[in-house]
Amino acid sequence: DAKTTQPPSMDCAEGRAANLPCNHSTISGNEYVYWYRQIHSQGPQYIIHGLKNNETNEMASLIITEDRKSSTLILPHATLRDTAVYYCIVRVMEGGSEKLVFGKGTKLTVNP
């Protein structure tokens, strides 16, 4: 079972920041937080991942709380093409299972 909880859906206005929350209160010390997204009829696409420090790349920023029990994915300037289902995943590294355990994700709709 997925170890994360996400709201089923969110809306965002085009050009505004989209902040997608994720709860992972049972996360272990050796588990990373990963975010993927899935645009309709495509395979999931990697966005970003982190352990305990905040991370930023060309797609998004990941903010992880100090106790690591929750995180927020930030899309700084959402576009219509960011409409997708966003999955927050905790993943064991360092010899754990390499599989990704997906929940139902958050369906983000970016409105014009």
Next chain:
Amino acid sequence: GAGVSQTPSNKVTEKGKYVELRCDPISGHTALYWYRQSLGQGPEFLIYFQGTGAADDSGLPNDRFFAVRPEGSVSTLKIQRTERGDSAVYLCASSPGREDEQFFGPGTRLTVL
């Protein structure tokens, strides 16, 4: 460069038939994964290969499902005696190593009538 490709993109079969789904990973990627996605759900892990060997097949639902990767590149997912409940999108992903990000293909939509 070329991404992960899967063939066929769509497969319609009848209950009880045998099907094979093919995955061509990104060249040089040693890790390969199969997932299954039902309507409205997130992808569900099936099996993971590291090279030619199945390192984790804990997600295969029953013995009708089998996957191979004989030369450490292309993989085939085989389903025997298909059932209507097998209808789903079957996704393949590859990664350079087991702890790297996974790159997904577009999936094969399997419909069992």
